[in-house]
Amino acid sequence: MPTVLTTLATRPVKGLVENHAAYARQHGYAHHVVDSTHVWGPRQPVFHRYHAIYQHLAQTEEGGLLLVLDQFAVVYWPHPLEPNFDGTDVLACAQAGDDTLCNTSMLLLRNTPAMREQMRQLVDRFSHWTMHILEDSEQPENALVAPLFAPRPCSIPLPNGLYPNVQANWPGGSYYESIHTVRPLVANDAPAWRRVEGRWMPPADYDFRGVQNLVEEAAALARGERPPFLALSETGLPPQDELHLNPDARIAFVSIYTANIASYGRIHEESFVRYCLRHGYGYHLYRKVPDFAGELTGSWAKPHLMRRHLAAHEFLLWVDADILVFDQSRPMEPLVAGRQALVANDHTAWNMNSSVVGVRNTAEGHALVEEVCQQIEAAPDRSSVHVNGGDQTYFANVFRARGLITEAQVVDTLSLDAPAIYASADHSHFVHFPTQQTAQRAASMHFWNQQSLERDARQDAAP
Known part of the structure; x- marks a missing residue:
């Protein structure tokens, strides 16, 4: 045998x-x-x-x-x-x-x-x-x-x-x-x-x-x-190009995903809609690059979308579309309290990761976002997401020049934006899914989102 x-x-x-x-x-x-x-x-x-x-x-x-x-x-x-x-x-x-x-x-x-x-x-x-x-x-x-x-x-x-x-x-x-x-x-x-x-x-x-x-x-x-990634690959975009929840909320998120990544972008959207409706946060989602971003594509339009909505909120956070909220019960207020800006550690050689970037609605906050916009517009090459470090290079340049790469603004990656390499079903708030190809990223996010929904159901059933 x-x-x-x-x-x-x-x-x-x-x-x-x-x-x-x-x-x-x-x-x-x-x-x-x-x-x-x-x-x-x-x-x-x-x-x-x-x-x-x-x-x-x-x-x-x-x-x-x-x-x-x-x-x-x-x-x-x-x-x-x-x-x-x-x-x-x-x-x-x-x-x-x-x-x-x-x-x-x-x-x-x-x-x-x-x-x-x-x-x-x-x-x-x-x-x-x-x-x-x-x-x-x-x-x-x-x-x-x-x-x-x-x-x-x-x-x-x-x-x-x-x-x-x-x-x-x-x-x-x-x-x-x-x-x-x-x-x-x-x-x-x-x-x-x-x-x-x-x-x-x-x-x-x-x-x-x-x-x-x-x-x-x-x-x-x-x-x-069928394998989950096949069903997810058939995900299409809703008919509306934009979604705006709680547009006057004190704390808000902004993000974008386009048709080529809808398989996991829809999972991100569902997760953040649940989270923002639960806590009353704002959520501005774009399903195509808006006209006001000009010729910029994908994540290169990140600071321009932030610039569009910062004035409407006390604190605005950009979140990439390969992020979901795992622990939906955890509020944002303790993370943003007392901070003028917010960014997470990176899990590789960078000293910050621009997958989550938060800025307070102040003159300094507007100036920071504007400077990133200008640097990206002047970038010699934006031909792919990660060329020359992608948008993260320009956010890091501006944060560093303004003395913001310090413990006062940089949050440990486990508390804010845990990459899946470090994420835990017991302790993670947001979970980030970088580096995977689209089909695998969608399958990974689907699995973690199901775990998040099961976690919510257990909490709701608890006496």
């Missing part, structure tokens, strides 16, 4: 372990979980993982298969291991974009004397790596496994047509939107390692949104439904 082994180096996303367990139950396989989160250090948890794989391989019935899945791997479509992998003693797929590296999110091993010996040798190799005595001790897990378990490209199916393990995303590419068309056994969103100027580097700001999307997608397919 095959065995499914879940190995966890970090806390898994909601539903991941159950995804593995449900697959094992469906086929009558044994299922075991090895948790390495109690093991400290950058290497010891990996070493622990391979000790556990060796242990469970030897405990699998002779000639039986061991399917190893980690915290990045989702059973996407429940193909049985047998007969699909008859004659296979070892299978590891390559990292997308680099066929020399193993994607270790999934390994398939058959318990034979030869495979146990290979596994013993691999554990030996990891012991030298862990103790920094391997010849190239800086290489990642993916590179250490490849010499013993030669990886096969993840985009090539087996002779029987089955895709064993497809990677959703990697630097410069994505299979995310086509995975449902091939229905692999496993889909993963493991971080892709690269060698840059002689140094091995993972993504600097990886987070588990992609894994959560795959869990939700697999669950939808199991229910006979």
Whole structure:
């Protein structure tokens, strides 16, 4: 009887372990979980993982298969291991974009004397790596496994047509939107390692949104439904170009989304409409770039939309369309009290993030917004959202020149604008979903918005 082994180096996303367990139950396989989160250090948890794989391989019935899945791997479509992998003693797929590296999110091993010996040798190799005595001790897990378990490209199916393990995303590419068309056994969103100027580097700001999307997608397919991102991609714009709620409120928000991002812009809109109606805040939403913004597009029009509405409110906040209000019960007054301007920390190398920018209706506030407008109008290149740092460069220039990059104006990112890499269902107010492609961003925001609605329902039902 095959065995499914879940190995966890970090806390898994909601539903991941159950995804593995449900697959094992469906086929009558044994299922075991090895948790390495109690093991400290950058290497010891990996070493622990391979000790556990060796242990469970030897405990699998002779000639039986061991399917190893980690915290990045989702059973996407429940193909049985047998007969699909008859004659296979070892299978590891390559990292997308680099066929020399193993994607270790999934390994398939058959318990034979030869495979146990290979596994013993691999554990030996990891012991030298862990103790920094391997010849190239800086290489990642993916590179250490490849010499013993030669990886096969993840985009090539087996002779029987089955895709064993497809990677959703990697630097410069994505299979995310086509995975449902091939229905692999496993889909993963493991971080892709690269060698840059002689140094091995993972993504600097990886987070588990992609894994959560795959869990939700697999669950939808199991229910006979379409992947959530497909339904969201059909979202259209309401007939009105603008929405203005509570236009005379003391505190207000302004934002914009256009038809090309309506799949997640509508989620942002629904979230902020709920929040503003609950607390009496203003909300100015544009569904196309208004005429008064001239030739500016998308986020480049940000300060011009702020300039349009600042005089009508005591405090006005810009919010990007990839932000939603997770904790709808939390008010804005404590955050804006005593501040002339407000901006959040960034989770990367910037000292601020312009996804949320707040300004008080004062002469200084108007002058700040006007200066950002002028700098953006004079920008030599506005050909894409992020060229030369995007609008964030110009907001940061003005905030810095005016001495506003201080604790008095810069709010910690966890309190104001938590990126999904840091967000928590227990503590986050706003949640920000940067860097993802449109379909994945929509799926991520949909999942978090559903959690927010469930949170509201629990609060409303509480005595």
